[in-house]
Amino acid sequence: MVYSRHILRSACVVVFLGVVTVDYLGYGGAAASSAVAWTGLVNVTAANDVLQKTSGCDGCFDAGAISSQQLTTGDGYVEFTIAATNVLFVAGLSHDHSGTGFAEIDFAFRFNGAGQADVLENGAYVGGDTNYAVGDRFRVATVDGTVRFSRNGSVLLQRNTPVTYPLR
Numbered sequence: 001m002v003y004s005r006h007i008l009r010s011a012c013v014v015v016f017l018g019v020v021t022v023d024y025l026g027y028g029g030a031a032a033s034s035a036v037a038w039t040g041l042v043n044v045t046a047a048n049d050v051l052q053k054t055s056g057c058d059g060c061f062d063a064g065a066i067s068s069q070q071l072t073t074g075d076g077y078v079e080f081t082i083a084a085t086n087v088l089f090v091a092g093l094s095h096d097h098s099g100t101g102f103a104e105i106d107f108a109f110r111f112n113g114a115g116q117a118d119v120l121e122n123g124a125y126v127g128g129d130t131n132y133a134v135g136d137r138f139r140v141a142t143v144d145g146t147v148r149f150s151r152n153g154s155v156l157l158q159r160n161t162p163v164t165y166p167l168r
Contacts, residue, residue, distance in 0.1 A: 037068040042100050059088065064100045070166040077141035080109070082132050088113035090120065092140045095164040106164070107147050109138050119149045119157050128157035142167070 038046040043056035043063035056062035071093075078093055092108030102110060103123025111117045111132065119128030128149050132138070139150040142163050149157045 038065040039068045041065045061101045064104075066094070066168045068168075070168045071142070072166045075141070075143050076167070077139050077143075079137055079139045082111070082134055082136045082138070085115045085133060086113050087111065092120075093142070093167040095167055106167070107140050107149075107159075107161075109140065109149065117151075121159065121161055126157065126159065130156055 042065070043053060044065055045052055045054045046065060053063040078091070080091055088111065090102040090105060090108050090110045092105045094104060094106040094108075096104065096106075101123065102108065102120060105120070106122055108120045109117050109128075110120050115131055115133065117128075117130050117132050117138065119126050130151050132151070137152055139148070141148045141150065145160070145163070147159045147161055147163065148155050149159075
């Protein structure tokens, strides 16, 4: 199980194995808690804040969902708290949602299910290699025209890649 705290208005999650739980808290100054409304479900089921892969093949890029909430402009972020290190998934922010492959996500962390994570932009490796453990918090944020990738509050990588809105 991977628990995620969603502090933007949206996130794109591609699940290869396992369960992802997301808690939507708003964006900017908003702090009201509400559940993420999932859309575009492929080979997953959504119940409350839990997104679980229920079909497709194990280890295949054939399952995922996006939130119906979106960030239309400005700063925001999506944050995930790791609850298990044996779940393979990719999660982050994207403007286009036409499939289930990890290349569909503009800015993402890829968690390999063995305690290692890295950063992808549109499916391409860009760095940010790091270990992860249960309880670690990962964030993908748009800040002042940059994209920042953080682990436990420390920026691992900052990119000046242009952002196309809206992000989900």
